Amino acid sequence: MHRRRLLEVLSSTIMTGFPAGGEAKTSSVVVAGAGIIGASIAFHLAKRGARVTVLEKLRPGSGATGKSFAWINSTFSKQPRSYYELNSLGIAGWRRLQLELGAELQVQWGGSVDWYPSGAEADELRRAVQRHQQWGYATHIVQEAEFHRLLPRISAGPLGVACFSEPEGTVDPMHALGVLLKKAQQFGARLEYPCEVTGFTLANDRVRALETTQGPIAADVVVLATGVDTTRLARLAGVNVPLKESPGVLAHTTPQERMLDRVALAPGAHIKQNPDGRIVTGSGFSGSPVTDTSKEFGVKLLRNASRFLARLKDVPLESVTLGHRVLPQDEFPIIGFCERCPNLYIAAMHSGITLSTLVGQLAATEILDGITVELLKPYRPSRFA
Ligand SMILES: Cc1cc2nc3c(=O)[nH]c(=O)nc-3n(C[C@H](O)[C@H](O)[C@H](O)COP(=O)(O)OP(=O)(O)OC[C@H]3O[C@@H](n4cnc5c(N)ncnc54)[C@H](O)[C@@H]3O)c2cc1C
Incomplete structure (x- = not known):
C-alpha cells in the first residue's frame, strides 16, 4: 500500500x-x-x-x-528504508490506538536518548542519525546541555556522540x-x-x-x-x-519514585521506567546468548546500569526474566x-x-x-x- x-x-x-x-x-x-x-x-x-x-x-x-523491553521505535537497526518505514508506521499505530482507546491505554511517549563515548561506535551513531534524518525520522544529535535536560538523573560518562529520537515511546507490555x-x-x-x-x-x-x-x-x-x-x-x-534462537534477559526492580521520562540507551545498558515505577534494564540486545536468570545475574545487570543511574545501586531487584525473541x-x-x-x-x-x-x-x-x-x-x- x-x-x-x-x-x-x-x-x-x-x-x-x-x-x-x-x-x-x-x-x-x-x-x-x-x-x-x-x-x-x-x-x-x-x-x-x-x-x-x-x-x-x-x-x-x-x-x-x-x-x-517493549521500546516502541524505528531507530538505527531498522533498515533498509522499507523496514524503517514499517516500524515508523508501527509507532503511528500506537498513537492511533491511544487516540482510539483513550487513557485506558498507557503509552509513555518521551523518545529515547542514545549515546557513546568517542570512538567507532560514536562515529557509527552519527552516520546512522544522518541516514535516519534523510529518511525523515525526528532524531538529532544533542549536546551536553540538552542531554542533561532530557535525562537529568543520568550520568553519561564521557559523551562522544548522543542523539535524541523524539517519536519513540515504551509500554509496560x-x-x-x-x-x-x-x-x-x-x-x-x-x-x-x-x-x-x-x-x-x-x-x-x-x-x-x-x-x-x-x-x-x-x-x-x-x-x-x-x-x-x-x-x-x-x-x-x-x-x-x-x-533463530535469540534469548534476552532483563532485570526488574521494585517500584521506585520517578527517575526516567524516556528510554535511556547507554553504552552497554538499556534502561527504562514503567508507569508503575519499576525500572527495567538489560544488556546485549542484539541477540545476546545469555540465559542466566539467577538473582546474582540480575544484581549484575542493575550494577551495570548504575554506572549511568547511580540510584540503582540501592534499589532492590524484584525479578529477572528470560525471553526468547521471535526472530x-x-x-x-x-x-x-x-x-x-x-x-x-x-x-x-x-x-x-x-x-x-x-x-x-x-x-x-x-x-x-x-x-x-x-x-x-x-x-x-x-x-x-
Ligand atoms: C528480551 C526481549 C526484549 C525485547 N525488546 C523489544 C523492544 O524493545 N521493542 C520491540 O518492539 N520488541 C521487543 N522484543 C520483541 C517482542 O517482545 C516480540 O516480538 C513480541 O512480544 C512477540 O509477540 P508474539 O505475540 O508474536 O509472541 P509471544 O509473546 O511469544 O506470544 C506467543 C504466545 O503463543 C502461545 N503459544 C505457543 N504455542 C502455542 C500453542 N501450541 N497453542 C496455543 N498457544 C501457544 C505462547 O504461550 C505465547 O503466549 C523483545 C523481546 C525480548 C525477548
Whole structure:
C-alpha cells in the first residue's frame, strides 16, 4: 500500500473507529497465541465484527511479550528504508490506538536518548542519525546541555556522540496486552486458556479444524501467532517458518519514585521506567546468548546500569526474566496467508511490540477484506517456501 494511503487508513480509523458487528466476510477466525501479536490481531478482527476465538497454551503474555523491553521505535537497526518505514508506521499505530482507546491505554511517549563515548561506535551513531534524518525520522544529535535536560538523573560518562529520537515511546507490555485482550473480548472475542493447539485437521490443503487440548475447534481462518512455537506448528501444515534462537534477559526492580521520562540507551545498558515505577534494564540486545536468570545475574545487570543511574545501586531487584525473541532467520517479519495452506495466516516477528498495532490492523484487512496489503509484501511466508 502506498504510504500516504496507509496513513489515510490509519487516520480514518482514529476519526471514526470501526463499527462492532460490521461487514466482516469471514465468520470464524481462531487466533493461536495470546501474545501482543495475537491479541492485536484478535482485537482488530473482533472490532470489525468477526467471530474470534483466541487460544493460549499457558496464560496471556507467557511468551516473549511478558519478557520484552517493549521500546516502541524505528531507530538505527531498522533498515533498509522499507523496514524503517514499517516500524515508523508501527509507532503511528500506537498513537492511533491511544487516540482510539483513550487513557485506558498507557503509552509513555518521551523518545529515547542514545549515546557513546568517542570512538567507532560514536562515529557509527552519527552516520546512522544522518541516514535516519534523510529518511525523515525526528532524531538529532544533542549536546551536553540538552542531554542533561532530557535525562537529568543520568550520568553519561564521557559523551562522544548522543542523539535524541523524539517519536519513540515504551509500554509496560503486560498492561498493553491486557488492554488489547479486554477490548477484543468487549467486541465479542473468546479467550481460552490453558488450551494448547496440538495439530490441524487438513482437507484439500486447508485447515478445517484445530486439534487442541480442549478438543477440536473448527475455523474458517487460522492465525498462528504462537511466537517461537510457530516453526513447529506451521510445519504440521507443511509451511516453513524459520526462526533463530535469540534469548534476552532483563532485570526488574521494585517500584521506585520517578527517575526516567524516556528510554535511556547507554553504552552497554538499556534502561527504562514503567508507569508503575519499576525500572527495567538489560544488556546485549542484539541477540545476546545469555540465559542466566539467577538473582546474582540480575544484581549484575542493575550494577551495570548504575554506572549511568547511580540510584540503582540501592534499589532492590524484584525479578529477572528470560525471553526468547521471535526472530525470523532473515530478521524480518513473517506475515500473511500461506501458499501451501491458503486459510492459514502466519504472524511471527521481532520488534513485535513496535509493530503489533499496525500489523493487527493490516492483518484484519487481509483476512476480512481479501485484500493484499502491499506494505506487507516483502514479508510473506512464501519467501521461505
Ligand atoms: C528480551 C526481549 C526484549 C525485547 N525488546 C523489544 C523492544 O524493545 N521493542 C520491540 O518492539 N520488541 C521487543 N522484543 C520483541 C517482542 O517482545 C516480540 O516480538 C513480541 O512480544 C512477540 O509477540 P508474539 O505475540 O508474536 O509472541 P509471544 O509473546 O511469544 O506470544 C506467543 C504466545 O503463543 C502461545 N503459544 C505457543 N504455542 C502455542 C500453542 N501450541 N497453542 C496455543 N498457544 C501457544 C505462547 O504461550 C505465547 O503466549 C523483545 C523481546 C525480548 C525477548
